[in-house]
Amino acid sequence: MLRPYPLFLVLWLLHFAGHAQAPLAQWHHLDPTADQTMGISTDRAYELLRSLPARPAARPIVVAVIDGGIDTAHVDLRHVLWHNPREVPANGRDDDRNGYADDVYGWNFTGGADGRNIFFNQKEETRLYARLKPLYEHQTLATVPPGKKAEFRLYEQAKRAYTTKRAAAEANYQDDAQELAKDLANVATLRQVYGVAVVDSGRLRQPPTAPDTALPRLAARYYQAVRGKFANLDSLTNQYGRYHAKLKRVLDYDYNLAYDPQPLVGEHPTDLAERHYGNPNVEADPRDHGVEHGTHCAGIIAADRANNLGVRGIAEQVRILSVRAIPNGDERDKDVANAIRYAVDNGASIVSMSFGKYFSPEKTVVDEAMRYANAKGVLLVHAAGNDHLNTDTTTQYPTGRFLNGQTIPNLITVGASARTNDEHLVATFSNYGQQLVDVFAPGVDIVSTYPNNQYHPGSGTSMACPVVAGIAAVLKVNFPHLTPADLKRIILASATPVHTQVRRPGTKTLVDFATLSRTGGIVNMYEAVRLASAVPVPAATAHCSK
Structure with missing residues (x-):
């Protein structure tokens, strides 16, 4: 009997090589009512934005992608990448004195100063x-x-x-x-x-x-x-x-007890306060499949919408900052915390985090970094995980609560949904949870950028996470006065409630889709823009914008 293809091979099976003459089909942009497809109403949202009263010209915002790297030469990404204007490329010096030499496109916390990199790591x-x-x-x-x-x-x-x-x-x-x-x-x-x-x-x-x-x-x-x-x-x-x-x-x-790649980095693993280690390599490497993942996520958020090539990202006026901290295997808490801090310190307004694990021994430093992000006005968006588990009973990290049990106010956790409003609406692999998964977003067969100027569909909560990050970016670009709390509230409140009977992930049992997350819904960018447009601009912000 021929073997079924495992989920991670979806990216290989439907292969779009080179550039398309026109944007490739991306169902997640479609509208549930007009197109009978459970997308996020991207075009309808932009039509609404164009109809709103004139506002000050939008300024680009920074969206950080904490992942395994990004192909910085991709034709659909190279014009939307963050670039450190204070750093001279490849001169070996820390020109802007931020502790990270040559961080032109971002930073890599999984590499050594000698240029070598960790491609695989143990599970936690x-x-x-x-x-x-x-x-x-x-x-x-x-x-x-x-x-x-x-x-x-x-x-x-x-x-x-x-x-x-x-x-x-x-x-x-x-x-x-x-x-x-x-x-x-x-x-x-x-x-x-x-x-x-x-x-x-x-x-x-x-x-x-x-x-x-x-x-x-x-x-x-x-x-x-x-x-x-x-x-x-x-x-x-x-x-x-x-x-x-x-x-x-x-x-x-x-699952090899003897494998330990960490000496390659040259930092001190037990020193959780250590910040400055790694190297500036955030780009593609043929030995590292993580860059495929990061490139795909970046394209979902902000692939060039104006060049009529390949795919369209969700957000305009965005600069993608690559922070490499996620190897094949499990990320370290120290690296995640430092990646969040680096993103915040380099101007990110939104951070997309498509990774996760089931043990977090140094969660304290991750909590501190998330508090730091909140204090600096940064929203964090996180993938719920792909193990068809109830995260209310099986904790997946980073989780939506601090160690003291309080809800993390600037974190959104996202499950994955599919395109048809039937029993298959929830992705079979998606984690879920009425308390700790906030909302669902398209995450099945999402076509996006791939290294070497290619395009592939991918499936996972890893794809749903940047969908929400992209929506948050659109809101922040067009309504810059919105705080992380505002963004989270608007995205969750604008999610379209769905009561379709669906298969609970990992089972054949039919349940109400609305019972699988806090909101019981799927994100909708049109509704989010509509709600955001009604939020008054604080007087101080309005005065400063004149």
Whole structure:
């Protein structure tokens, strides 16, 4: 039986190479009423903005994308990138004296001063278990000193998570090895039957002349797998091979207790107050798949809307600041906190954060950075996660609450929705939660920018997050007096409530869509602009704008 494609391969399967003569189809811009598609009403929102009374000319704002890097040469991004005007490129000096030399497009907290970079890291449970195992391996709760009992419980939780996930990763790898061997054997058989070195879709479309009646069925199944997606069977099995290599990397890095790439960076991991480490490399690297992710997110927010190429971002008058802090694996709390601070200190009004994990041992520093962002007037937007879990009961970090239980006032957490208003409206993979997921946004088959001037569709709450960040950017550009609290309130209040019966993610159980988030709705930019236009401009702000 042919294997289904895993979610992370969606970006590869529907491939748009090079530039399009006109913008590619992007369903998330459409209007639910006019287009019968559960988009965000982008064009309708811009029509409303043009109809409003004249206001002072909009000034560009900075939107930071904390991710795995951005292809700064992409034709649809290069004109919308933040550029540090006080830094001389590649002179090795910190010209603006902010502690980060040559940070022309942003900063990379996952690299060393010598230019090397971390491409893979452990999962947080792996890091915790590796660190705490020597201390507690032969202990029990009864033998641990009172002051260490909380840490011992954390050790037990990390050990349990690591052990379970490592075993699952090993089983996946072994199962896939067997499937890959079957595929390679089947391809070899079909080559022999057809008498050719390369079997393409044209060959597969013609049933092979062979006494074995199973062979036509085999050819038909592989024909369905390759047509419209791959040039031939070798391309298909090469893709399977890349997937198999990814499963191996999960064992080698994510769940490998002995792997520790941090010395490459050269900072002091236990010094949570340390700020100035890393390097200025925020661009593409062929070994790092994280840049594909960051480039895709950046395009959703602000791909050039005026060049009539490829795709259109949601926001105009935006400059994208790249902050690289997210490797393949789990991000470190220290890096996330420093990435938020760097974004704030370099003028970001909105920060898009498409990452997450299920342990946060240094959450204190992340909380402090979020408070810092709030004090500086910065809104944070975060992806809810792709494990079809209820985050009200299984915490995903960064979470919407501080350690003291208070709601983080400048953070929006976003789940992923699909294009049709039926039982499939909620993405099958999306995390959800009536308390800790604020709202849903389009996150399935979202076409956006990809390295090397390419375009691909991608699926994930990672795509839904920049949709909301883009809406927030439109509001901030056109209504600059809005505070983070205003932006959050308007985006949540303007979400369109939906009561469609949908499949609860990870199950076949039908539930009311409105029960899966705080708002029970999907973001709508038109409604958000309408609400924002009614917010009075504070007198001091109005006076300053004259």
